[in-house]
Amino acid sequence: MTEEVALEVSLIPWQREVWEHPARFKVIAAGRRCGKSRFACLRMLVKALSADRGHVFYIAPTQGQARDIMWSMLQELGKAVITNAHINNMQVTLVNGSTISLKGADRPETMKGTSLAMVVLDEFAEMKPMVWTEVIRPALADLKGDAIFIGTPLGRNHFWDLYQDASDPEAVNWAAWHFTSYDNPILDPEEINEAKTTMGSFAFRQEFEASFEARDSALFQEEWLKFSDECPAVGDVVMSIDPCGFDEKVNTGGKTGRLDECCITIAVVNDDGWYVKDMIVGRWTLKDTAERIFKAVIEHRPMRVGIERGIAQQAIMSPLTDLMNARNRWFNVELLTHSNQKKTDRVVWALQGRMEHGKITFNKGDWNAQFMDQLFQFPSKLTHDDMVDSLAYIDQLAVNVYAGNIEEIDDWSPLDDLTGY
DSSP states (O other), rough: HHHHHTTOOOOHHHHHHHHHOSSEEEEEOTTTTSHHHHHHHHHHHHHHOSSSSOOOEEEEEEHHHHHIIIIIIHHHHHHTTEEEEETTTTTTETTTTTTEEEEETTTTGGTOOOEEEEEEEGGGGHHHTHHIIIIHHTHHHHHHHHOEEEOOOOOHHHHHHHHHHHHHTTTTTTTEEEEEEGGOTOOOOHHHHHHHHHHHHHHHHHHTTTTOOOOEEEEEEGGOOOOOSOOSSSSSSEEEEEEEOOOOOHHHHTTTGOOEEEEEEEEEEETEEEEEEEEEEEEOOOOHHHHHHHHHHHOOSSSSSEESSHHHHHHHHHHHHHHHHHHHHOOOOEEETTTOOOOHHHIIIIHHHHHHTTTEEEOOOTTTTHHHHHHHHTTTTSSSOOHHHHHHHHHHHHOOOSSSSSSSSOOOOSTTTOOOO
């Protein structure tokens, strides 16, 4: 008899994917009504039934929340295997003698001294990190117990850090997933869409799309953003590049999730403002970065190409020059500088006024969400700002194009009769 048949339950696709993954520690960032609590309940029941010894804990920010979220669900899904249920201490006993207890993270002293076969930390973003590091992790040691972290994000706090670490391919025994409310096929998508019409866009992305956005800054407003898939017919194409470091071990101690990214921004500039055609962003090797820059130049044919001056720029120029020579295609690369300005000041001066007055329009693309995530948190140190920085550099490349016939201008004379300037 399989575990699922014994409990007479079934799993939706994302639940089955996570269930079958061999990782011991699983981090799940999921939107509201995604099915994460039901998944946790089923997983606890199965683990408790198969455990020879030890306890299973379900932990919410408070025991009241644990009761409201899990108690009724536990009774319903586990009715065939529960022999005793004590609501006073929030504990059930299963047919094999194992117990599942509901706990509150606000009272960590009640969880010490217990050997755990498994723990679920629900809404981990709302708990103090020490609940995991100082209380629960030691309790899993002797039995090598499992842990599931689930919840809806609350910006870039310790849940974000844990999610990033678990997402690292080199993280042993860890894995991470991100699901939105749309990933629950039982939930009517129209109901989610209806909620979207009555909620603020930031709140919707956080609650239903499990976005890790953190509104730490009010420098940029969402209503300032303009999107259009119609590229201007008139204007000059320019391309700015914000490079990154390439030695992962030096920059991040081996944690690639914290390494800066390279961003290539292509924009059309004219008297009406900027039209951002594309943003190519990623974490690449030195050779791949040069290849992507070269390919972008060939595809978009920019009038001006600029790259942020520095060590990374110096490293890129050698393979980029080799590509030009090998493929018989050359273009000039200008050096973009900070001009002795702080990054925040430079970005604000370049972007804030233009966005507020509708002078920047964005093409629709897969990169939009990532750019907005960085923009609305700038200048937070908890997230990357490479795309924002790259866009700000367009300011150094954009030039006003004045059309007209010089012969029609009255009372003009050249500054230099010899050259005609």
